[in-house]
Amino acid sequence: MSKQDEPLGWPDGCCPPLAVMAITAADAAELAPALKALGDPVRLQLLSMIASNPAGEICVCNLTPAFDLSGPTISHHLKVLREAGLVSSERRASWVYYRVIPEALAKLSVLLDVAGAGTPVAMTL
C-alpha cells in the first residue's frame, strides 16, 4: 500500500476530509465544480454507467439510448463531466468512448469521508 503523490497534482495537505480541517476558499473553489457537475441526476447516472462498465470505457452510442433525452443534451452533459475533469473521451473510428478519471473521484470521496475524521481509518487510495 504505497501512497504516492496524486497524479493530478494536488499538493500535500490540500484535500483532507472535509471534517478534519476547514478547507480554504481557494480549495473550495477548486473542488466545487466537480461536485457541481455531479449535482445533476442525468450526469450522475452517466458517470455511473461509465464507471461501472467492465471494459473501463463506454461508447456514447450506448449511453444515449438509456435516457429519454436528445443526443445533443447527452453530449452536453458529457461535456460538463469532461470539463469538470471527471471523465475523458477518445474517438476511435466513428465512435467516441468515455472513461472515468479515477483520481478525480477518489479525491471527492476522501473529501467527504467523514469517518476518516473521527476514526483511525486508513484512506485506501
Place this chain on the structure above:
Amino acid sequence: MSKQDEPLGWPDGCCPPLAVMAITAADAAELAPALKALGDPVRLQLLSMIASNPAGEICVCNLTPAFDLSGPTISHHLKVLREAGLVSSERRASWVYYRVIPEALAKLSVLLDVAGAGTPVAMTL
C-alpha cells in the same frame, strides 16, 4: 438479477459505489440534490467549517464573518445545505447552531469511492 423494487438496497441505506454497478435513475434523483448543494464553493466551505469544528457544531455568528457576503446570503446557503439533508440546525437562546449529518456525507463518500469498487485502475500511477 438486478435491483428492481428495492428503494434502498444497500447496507448504508442507499447505494453502492458508483463504479460497482450503474445506479438507477431513481437513485440518481435521490443522490444528486446533495451533490448539487455541495457544488458551490461557499456551501462547501460552510460545510467544512461546520464539520471540522471540534464542538461538533458551530454558531451562524461564527460562519457569517468568514465570508465577504451578506447575512441573508449565508442564511440562504445554510438553508440549501439543510434542505439537502446535509446539516441540521438548532436554536439555543439567541443563537442558531449548525451541525453536520454524518450519514449523509458518508453515503456520498461511499458513492464516489472508486477504490472500494475493485476497479483495475489502482496501478495507473
Place this chain on the structure above:
DNA sequence: TCCTTGTCTAGACGGTTATCAAAGTAACGG
C-alpha cells in the same frame, strides 16, 4: 462523389439560482 450514421456545436427559450436590501421573527436586557 454522395449518402448515412454517430457525435458535437450554436442559438434560443423557459426555469432556476446567487445575491442583495428590506422587512419579519425570535430572544434577551433594560
Place this chain on the structure above:
DNA sequence: CCGTTACTTTGATAACCGTCTAGACAAGGA
C-alpha cells in the same frame, strides 16, 4: 414594553442551467 442583536424570509434582479431544434463535422461505405 421598548430597543438591540441574531437570524430568517421576502421580493427583485441578473446570471446561469437544462433542454430542444437545426446545423456542422467526421468517418465509412456505395
